[in-house]
Amino acid sequence: MSLQKDVIIGLEVHIQLTNLKTKLFCSCSNDYRGTEPNSHVCPICIGLPGSLPVVNKKAIEFATRIAIALNCKINKSMYFFRKNYFYVDLPKGFQISQYNRAGGRAFADGGQITLKLNSHKKDIILNRIHLEEDPARLVHKGSIATSPYTLVDYNRSGVTLIEIVTEPVIGSPEEAREFLKQVKSIVQYSGISSLDLEGSVRVDANISIKGHERSEVKNINSFKEVERALRHEIVRQKNQLKRGKELIQETRHWDDKRRITISLRTKEFEADYRYFPEQDLVPIEIDNNFIQKVKDELPEMPSERSLRLRRDYNLSDFDSDNLVLDKDIADFYEEGVNSDALFGTNEYKQYCNWLMNDVSRVLNEQNKTIKDTKLHPHQIVDIIRHINEGKITTKIAKNIIDDMIDGFSISEILEMKGKKRISDENLLEKLGIEVIEENSKIVKDCRVNPKAIEALIGRVMQKTKGQADPHITRTIILELLKEKGITE
Numbered sequence: 316m317s318l319q320k321d322v323i324i325g326l327e328v329h330i331q332l333t334n335l336k337t338k339l340f341c342s343c344s345n346d347y348r349g350t351e352p353n354s355h356v357c358p359i360c361i362g363l364p365g366s367l368p369v370v371n372k373k374a375i376e377f378a379t380r381i382a383i384a385l386n387c388k389i390n391k392s393m394y395f396f397r398k399n400y401f402y403v404d405l406p407k408g409f410q411i412s413q414y415n416r417a418g419g420r421a422f423a424d425g426g427q428i429t430l431k432l433n434s435h436k437k438d439i440i441l442n443r444i445h446l447e448e449d450p451a452r453l454v455h456k457g458s459i460a461t462s463p464y465t466l467v468d469y470n471r472s473g474v475t476l477i478e479i480v481t482e483p484v485i486g487s488p489e490e491a492r493e494f495l496k497q498v499k500s501i502v503q504y505s506g507i508s509s510l511d512l513e514g515s516v517r518v519d520a521n522i523s524i525k526g527h528e529r530s531e532v533k534n535i536n537s538f539k540e541v542e543r544a545l546r547h548e549i550v551r552q553k554n555q556l557k558r559g560k561e562l563i564q565e566t567r568h569w570d571d572k573r574r575i576t577i578s579l580r581t582k583e584f585e586a587d588y589r590y591f592p593e594q595d596l597v598p599i600e601i602d603n604n605f606i607q608k609v610k611d612e613l614p615e616m617p618s619e620r621s622l623r624l625r626r627d628y629n630l631s632d633f634d635s636d637n638l639v640l641d642k643d644i645a646d647f648y649e650e651g652v653n654s655d656a657l658f659g660t661n662e663y664k665q666y667c668n669w670l671m672n673d674v675s676r677v678l679n680e681q682n683k684t685i686k687d688t689k690l691h692p693h694q695i696v697d698i699i700r701h702i703n704e705g706k707i708t709t710k711i712a713k714n715i716i717d718d719m720i721d722g723f724s725i726s727e728i729l730e731m732k733g734k735k736r737i738s739d740e741n742l743l744e745k746l747g748i749e750v751i752e753e754n755s756k757i758v759k760d761c762r763v764n765p766k767a768i769e770a771l772i773g774r775v776m777q778k779t780k781g782q783a784d785p786h787i788t789r790t791i792i793l794e795l796l797k798e799k800g801i802t803e
């Protein structure tokens with residue numbers, strides 16, 4: 316990882332609390348995905364005159380959960396602000412949000428996430444988190460630039476957002492990626508949102524080269540895009556400076572199709588929004604009893620779980636840290652390894668490797684989470700047993716993972732593929748003789764290097780497309796070499 320010491324990045328991460336049932340200030344359904352446009356609306360969330368918002372208590376509880384999980388200091392008394400701007404996605408002409416100036420406070424201040432980078436640890440210090448409502452969703456035909464119209468779906472209007480704001484302490488796109496991985500994990504464990512849902516996260520990034528003006532890249536619509544957008548913007552800024560041009564403070568838009576940032580406006584400051592205290596909502600008071608209750612009910616967090624897995628299953632720091640990142644994978648792991656009483660340290664490690672390497676590879680290729688598949692924890696137990704008992708080779712096992720994800724058992728897959736191991740000794744002996752004749756150099760090597768026999772076994776495997784029984788093949792080749800007086 317190359318550390319770009321001259322780069323300064325701060326992130327604002329907006330997360331929809333998708334696990335809430337209702338919106339932030341009304342009782343309309345929070346779940347707008349796949350619904351008829353403008354069917355989950357009421358006078359409050361379309362901003363009709365005279366309608367009065369009422370804060371969703373569960374949203375306060377969820378915000379408290381994430382604040383505790385991120386080690387923030389929760390403000391005991393606060394009120395909402397109106398952030399004024401005019402746009403069609405905001406029928407009231409203002410967004411109900413929080414403001415940490417002019418006597419206002421964020422929901423919580425401070426906090427941090429510790430990253431484990433290649434060679435060191437780094438604390439990413441948070442500035443604050445706050446609660447606000449999502450504006451409506453705008454729908455365009457094709458791209459926003461060429462669409463002949465804009466459609467507005469108010470089902471999203473009033474959905475709860477949590478905004479996590481970091482200090483400008485992130486030093487590279489890779490650090491930003493690691494930070495967002497941890498955010499995603501902590502949000503998943505705290506049970507407030509499913510960030511795999513389309514549109515559930517939006518990130519704004521402040522980027523500058525030390526000593527120069529910063530730009531803000533708005534509305535990056537997925538965690539994956541953030542690293543890409545940052546890389547592009549850093550190169551753009553450095554190229555400007557190389558050409559002798561000075562950078563200006565500006566807001567830019569990330570175009571994820573063309574993968575470039577585009578200037579939207581310059582010299583926009585927060586004061587332009589004219590924040591006013593929201594007089595229609597009573598101040599929020601949070602007492603210690605409430606915080607303690609939420610704390611007591613908070614599920615195990617990834618860092619705690621990683622320590623426990625290290626202890627209970629003898630995993631390395633690296634393995635346990637990676638395994639716990641996705642809660643569903645870690646749940647799957649624990650169910651699997653605990654279902655076989657004979658499993659010990661070796662199998663715990665094997666199981667972890669299967670999940671982290673082959674299963675993760677297929678999930679990435681198919682863009683699925685483990686819950687989207689029919690894979691059952693017991694299937695991985697089966698794979699490990701079959702390999703350890705010599706019934707299938709690791710190579711075959713790796714080839715059948717794709718089918719296992721579709722829910723087939725090992726025996727079903729082997730039958731379908733006709734990939735039973737070859738244990739016919741006559742056939743293997745014939746292949747062994749061929750291999751010894753064809754590879755005189757390796758055979759010669761066997762006289763001085765006992766490990767050279769692996770290469771001969773490998774040649775038999777090649778001839779059988781990985782289906783030769785490795786134990787029988789080894790025995791046969793050893794005997795053939797002995798007969799020829801090559802080994803003792």
Ligand SMILES: [Zn+2]
Nearest residue numbers: 341343357360
């Ligand atoms: Zn509503």
